[in-house]
Amino acid sequence: MSRADFWSEQESARKRSERASDLRKELQSWNSLTEEVGHLRELTEVVLNSGDTSLEQSLCQGLEETRKKFYDLEFITLFQGRYDERSAILAIHAGAGGTEAQDWASMLLRMYMRFAEAHNWKSRIIDEHRGEVAGIKSVTIAIEGRWAYGYLRSEQGVHRLVRISPFDAEKMRHTSFALVEVLPELDPVEERQIDPKDLRIDTYLSSGHGGQSVQTTYSAVRVVHLPTGITVSCQNERSQQQNKETALKILQSKLHQLALREQQDEKHKLRGAYQSAEWGNQARSYVLQPYKLVKDHRTKFETSDTDVVLDGKLEPFMESYLRWILEQERKAETTSRI
Structure with missing residues (x-):
């Protein structure tokens, strides 16, 4: 600094x-x-x-x-994940059920915005699709703050709501679903610096265009990037130096494309397998009628104080999730040693 x-x-x-x-x-x-x-x-x-x-x-x-x-x-x-310290991108998608599910998605949006506010984090809506009657079909928000992803990665999955619908004239009990996706904010892919020690450069006789001198001198260049195995050849320029410069530019572009693919693969890995917002896939249930209960189906942590949870008090669920994840990792490590 x-x-x-x-x-x-x-x-x-x-x-x-x-x-x-x-x-x-x-x-x-x-x-x-x-x-x-x-x-x-x-x-x-x-x-x-x-x-x-x-x-x-x-x-x-x-x-x-x-x-x-x-x-x-x-x-x-408890934050031991590679990206836990990063800011987060959080998306909410209403499940099947029309207005009822879309209203539930808007309740979740309010819950996460209140949570971010309590931690003095900056949050902004990146993309939003509103429902025809009420609520939202989908929304994506950026939450900027240290440890935001570490906290919010516990929210990944399907969230289920059971309540008496405010949109039902007969006051029937309804079940609604919404899918929450959470990703860390990843750095832009920068151009990789190529270490000369990572290159093998071969020269050979050119057989391309460029005049007689092209075919009688070792002007063609083949560059091999040893760590990745990427090979680039160039023989159309008039001199070996020009071919080398062109080959290195192409190699730089290929390495950049490789970095972009790796970043996309990392995003898919963090997002996990696609889950549809429906019964059987829920990570957490919120029951408002006939009794009050919020229960995480992964960690078994639960509370009857539904109002506090929906107002953004999520830390107990997040702590139990982080401890549960660490316990799962310890068990997996122990099993692999046997």
């Missing part, structure tokens, strides 16, 4: 500056917590040595406050 050209790329510099600020705050929080723990230890020793029970209430209160701060900071240690 102290470099003279740091702000030459303003968008990149802004993101780096914000990340540095976040890291400083995080470090300050851990240092502050360490100091508080030290203070509590000293206070505990005073209470034990003096037998002064009047300090016990203050000690218990301080312990509870410190424990809460620790749990909040411990949450960050």
